[in-house]
Amino acid sequence: MSAEAFFARLLEKFTAEMAHLNALDAAVGDGDHGSTMLRGLTKAASAEEGRRAKAFMRASGGASGTLFGLILIAIEAHLDSGADLATGLRTACERICDLGEVKVGDKSMVDALAPAVAALGSSSLSDAIEAAAKGRDSTEPLVARRGRSQYVEDGGKGHIDPGSVSVVIFLETLAQVQGVS
């Protein structure tokens, strides 16, 4: 299984979800999360083998391109060369927390990623997706502490964090191309 199918499928999904993600982001940030992800994924889908996540980082840009790119690098290494997914995602999650200065409860992508990583340690990808979705939904009442959403009224309280939505889509897409669900 190469990463090619994963990135192709991911591009389809974000093409369909772009407007929805932008709308979610408009409530907590500058309203471009869907467009930014799609810009990165468009380049990733046509990049050469082994450099797809890096192409995503470059085209997506900014700090968010780097942080989401770290997740995609772990998934790409898993699909292309059989690197352990749980280990790769754990490292990505630790680095995202370190670089982005975020932790669980700050209303960010980490609220979906961290529980997924914890589940993967002892359980299946399906369980990890369930944990991530639960984490995603938990961001709704939270107040943002990092990123642009900390500057919007009430820190985006009452709105789901779009980054956590994207993390769930990453994992669901991975499960689909691996034929898990």
Next chain:
Amino acid sequence: MKKLFNSAETMVDDMLDGFVSAYPQVKRGVSDPRVIIRDCNTKDADEKVTLLIGNGSGHEPIAMGFVGQGLLDANVVGDVFAAPSADLILDGITEVTGKAGSILLISQHSGDMINGRAATMMAQDDGINVLHLPMYDDISAAPPERKQDRRGAPGTMFIYKIVGAAAEEGMPLQALFDLGEAVRDRIVTLAAAVSPGVSPLTGLPMFSLPEDEIFLGMGVHGEPGVGRVKVGPIAELVSLMLDKLLADRPIAKGGRACVIINGMGGTTMMEQLTIWNETHAQLAALGITAIAPMIGSYVTTQEMGGFSISLLEPTDDMLAYWCAPSDTPAFPDISCDAKDTST
């Protein structure tokens, strides 16, 4: 505001084309055209630690103008006012790092830190021997007890030059890193802005300021600083700035200070030399000898008006490295000779 470009899409690469064709010291890297390296890549020089930095464009001549012998080995160039992406910085690290290792300098701003540190982590995953050195010196960004929260300002040029000269001499990786930290501990910078730069992307001024006011402590992207003062004779402003710099990091009577007077892009050499003259004279009145000045517009924000004063209280070794010869497109010759101005 009129700007002299072809298009927003091509302005950075048009500039880089001009840069590499104008100066023999530099060329584009093989890994990516946004990686600028020395004409003779130092990667395979056995004992030479390589030194690089990534930064957004729009601040020229920093940092690409400092690529060359005795200074940087590479500069990774981002879009206008935007940090280069982590994978691009990784390309730069991979391109110039040999077995002696490398140091990625990072001027401390959020995007540069996240992308630079991520690039360092990815390079280390690939088995590359690279360390990252955050650089910060702007005293208006945080108090002395939270120095590590300060942002990078023109005083970081002391670090580029001193670590660059030591690397050229063959100093090993960890010693260079320690030297960089030691220099960083001895640098203070304070800026004063008088008029905004105009973004080449939007054509709009980057901030606004009343005609009779000066903004003290503004960052290189127009970040807020310590506050506003009224325009008056430059002697008064320099006096205020030196008070703040020396309160932050005192220099004893009889001590010496290397000085950088950096113009932000729209401040004339005539003004900068006047500012240096005041700095030199006022430090002398405090019993501090100002030496080895670097004066000019090196860290710019388009046509932003204003300047910064940076002080480094050097050790003898630091002073020697600061004045060591270099050969780059933009770094000046700096003289350490004491100058007798008494006659």
